[in-house]
Amino acid sequence: MARDFPEDKYGFRLRPEMRSFGEIIVHVMSGNVYAAKAGRGERANWDELDAKNYPTKAAIVAAFEKSIADSTAVLKASPESYQKSLDPWLSVLEHSAEHYGLLVAYYRANGLVPPASRPKSK
Numbered sequence: 012m013a014r015d016f017p018e019d020k021y022g023f024r025l026r027p028e029m030r031s032f033g034e035i036i037v038h039v040m041s042g043n044v045y046a047a048k049a050g051r052g053e054r055a056n057w058d059e060l061d062a063k064n065y066p067t068k069a070a071i072v073a074a075f076e077k078s079i080a081d082s083t084a085v086l087k088a089s090p091e092s093y094q095k096s097l098d099p100w101l102s103v104l105e106h107s108a109e110h111y112g113l114l115v116a117y118y119r120a121n122g123l124v125p126p127a128s129r130p131k132s133k
Contacts, residue, residue, distance in 0.1 A: 043078035
């Protein structure tokens with residue numbers, strides 16, 4: 012969704028007091044960063060990344076993809092760590108799923124079909 016959503020709509024908010032689409036992606040990225048740190052055994056808090064540090068769609072997408080790659084690398088490098096405890100992975104996964112539903116609303120409010128709802132090619 013981060014790659015797919017139109018750049019000119021990254022600042023869209025469902026309501027003025029809510030996060031923009033881009034800010035939600037940065038918020039979800041904060042969870043990925045937290046999970047990677049905790050998965051490496053580092054002392055980690057869920058520190059909110061500042062969306063102002065990612066002023067464009069390209070910056071957000073690049074950082075988000077890096078956060079996914081970092082988390083994936085941690086999982087692959089030490090599978091025993093999540094065998095001991097699924098936290099933080101489950102909490103981050105659940106949290107991301109909540110925001111997925113919110114992002115679907117952003118798509119629909121803009122007359123767009125979310126990627127997972129598009130017809131599959133055969």
